[in-house]
Amino acid sequence: MSAAEWYAHKSLGDGVFWIQERFYESGNRANIWLVRGSHQDVVIDTGLGLRSLPEYLQAKGLLGDASESGRKNPLLAIGTHVHFDHSGGLHQFRQVAVHEAEADALANGDNFETVTWLYDSEIVRAPTPGWRASQYRVQAVKPTHILQEGDVINLGDKQLTVMHMPGHSRGSICLHDKEHKMLFSGDVAYDGSMIDWLPYSRISDYVNTCERLLELVDGGHVERVAMRALGFDVKKADVLKILKDYDREGTGKIAFDDFNEVVTDWMLDRDPQEEMIKAFKLFDDDDSGKISLRNLRRVARELGENMTDEELRAMIDEFDNDGDGESKSTTVISLKHDSQPLIYQNV
Numbered sequence: 601m602s603a604a605e606w607y608a609h610k611s612l613g614d615g616v617f618w619i620q621e622r623f624y625e626s627g628n629r630a631n632i633w634l635v636r637g638s639h640q641d642v643v644i645d646t647g648l649g650l651r652s653l654p655e656y657l658q659a660k661g662l663l664g665d666a667s668e669s670g671r672k673n674p675l676l677a678i679g680t681h682v683h684f685d686h687s688g689g690l691h692q693f694r695q696v697a698v699h700e701a702e703a704d705a706l707a708n709g710d711n712f713e714t715v716t717w718l719y720d721s722e723i724v725r726a727p728t729p730g731w732r733a734s735q736y737r738v739q740a741v742k743p744t745h746i747l748q749e750g751d752v753i754n755l756g757d758k759q760l761t762v763m764h765m766p767g768h769s770r771g772s773i774c775l776h777d778k779e780h781k782m783l784f785s786g787d788v789a790y791d792g793s794m795i796d797w798l799p800y801s802r803i804s805d806y807v808n809t810c811e812r813l814l815e816l817v818d819g820g821h822v823e824r825v826a827m828r829a830l831g832f833d834v835k836k837a838d839v840l841k842i843l844k845d846y847d848r849e850g851t852g853k854i855a856f857d858d859f860n861e862v863v864t865d866w867m868l869d870r871d872p873q874e875e876m877i878k879a880f881k882l883f884d885d886d887d888s889g890k891i892s893l894r895n896l897r898r899v900a901r902e903l904g905e906n907m908t909d910e911e912l913r914a915m916i917d918e919f920d921n922d923g924d925g926e927s928k929s930t931t932v933i934s935l936k937h938d939s940q941p942l943i944y945q946n947v
Contacts, residue, residue, distance in 0.1 A: 601727050604659050606651035609634075614780065615758075617662055621647045626722040630685045633784055634662055635777075637755020641673045644775060644784050645680055646689030648718070649739070650727040653689045676745065676753070680786025681769040682706045683798075684716040684738045697745035697753075699764060702771030709740030712899065713769075715798050747773060760784075765813075767806025768795060776816070789813065811859065891916070 601623075609619045615636035621629060624647070633644040634657065641663055646653055654675070657663050663672050677693035679686055682702045690696050690706065698706055705713035718733040749764040753775070760775040765788045775784040787795070788809060796803050846858040883891045883899055896912045 601651065601725065603651040603653070603656040606727060607632075607653065607656045609660065609662065616782070619647075619653075619656075621650070623725040623727075624648060624650075624722060625724050626685075626719075628685045628722075630787075635755065635758065635760070635784075636663070637673065637758045639673060639756030640754065641675045642753060642755065642760065643675065643677045643693070645686040645786065646677055646692070648685060648736070649689030649692060650723075650731075650736075652692055654692050678747075678753070678775065679706070680774070680784070680788075681772040682714050682738070683769060683787065684711070684714045684718065684736075686786065687714060688736075688738050691739040691741040695745065696741055696743045697747050698743050699762075699771035699773050700746045700748055701764075701766070702769065703743050703746050705771075706738075707740060707742045709738060711737050713799050714738040763812070765809040766802065767809045768801060769798065770800040770802070770805075772809075783816070807859075814859070 606621060606623060607619055608622050609617050611617050617634040617636075619632035619634060621632075630645050630647055632647050632653070635642050635644065643653065643657075657675075663675060674695065675693065676695045676697055677690055679690055679696070679698040679702075681687070682698060682705050687698075687706060690698075696706075702713065704710075716736065716738055718736050720733045723731070723733065747762045749762060751762040753760040753762070758777055759779065760777055763774040763776055765772050765774050765785075768787045772786055772788055774786060774788050776782075777784075783789075795801070796806055846855070846862070880891070883895045893909065893912055893916060896915060897909065900907045900912065
């Protein structure tokens with residue numbers, strides 16, 4: 601399949617293009633953005649990388665020309681974070697930028713931190729004959745640009761400010777075009793259930809990030825966006841009720857502690873089963889349907905946990921009902937060594 605078939609795009613005006621992978625049908629499918637400037641173009645997130653995104657951009661004539669020379673603008677690919685559905689195509693570009701917290705994971709091709717889970721059923725047309733999801737990995741690429749909070753990416757007539765917004769991942773960023781009041785949010789804000797249990801996810805960071813969103817956007821729309829970032833579909837009437845209940849001084853805002861109380865109650869009501877099944881896939885990297893000692897040893901190492909094989913075997917032995925050295929129970933174990941949790945489940 602050609603790149604021209606794999607991707608599709610739509611112009612949103614003012615040099616902004618929305619691109620999607622047509623044959624990747626999943627709730628994990630990321631938005632890909634092309635933002636053209638007068639002197640620099642950027643691609644924000646790159647999808648799975650199963651077909652060449654640069655080839656598509658060239659074939660469709662989407663890249664901007666520097667005003668007088670007629671040459672193409674320089675092109676920078678930015679990952680809002682390194683999860684596979686956003687970073688899979690970064691290796692296709694000469695210039696690559698990610699936040700400093702995840703630069704090593706991308707450079708090392710760390711498919712634990714990139715949380716690479718992909719199913720054959722999600723790819724409705726194979727990009728190449730015989731392609732299988734079990735073969736897919738995020739390819740390592742050394743970033744040419746390391747991003748930090750407050751960095752400004754100069755496109756000439758547009759300026760994108762880097763906002764470090766951890767929670768979903770430790771290196772998640774948003775890119776803010778202040779002049780045009782546009783925010784490219786990555787997985788900081790999206791429709792769907794909140795994913796806060798991945799390697800290096802932290803709920804406390806996520807709440808702080810949402811507080812920043814509340815401060816960033818004016819009016820009632822802020823609350824709706826911030827709470828959708830946490831995976832809740834909040835209607836305007838719900839927002840108004842929250843303001844009525846908690847905005848005791850009539851400022852049109854609620855304090856962080858009140859916001860935290862509201863969201864915490866909602867989180868406690870969620871059904872985590874779907875998220876836990878996906879978490880299982882992070883351990884079962886060989887698609888065996890079981891978690892083995894080798895799987896646990898790899899996860900412990902990548903989390904920096906100093907656990908002996910004896911300790912890891914004990915985890916399996918407790919739930920190994922048929923004595924094959926692997927667990928097939930539906931039990932969830934939460935082990936905590938220092939500050940990093942290990943979650944173990946078999947389905």
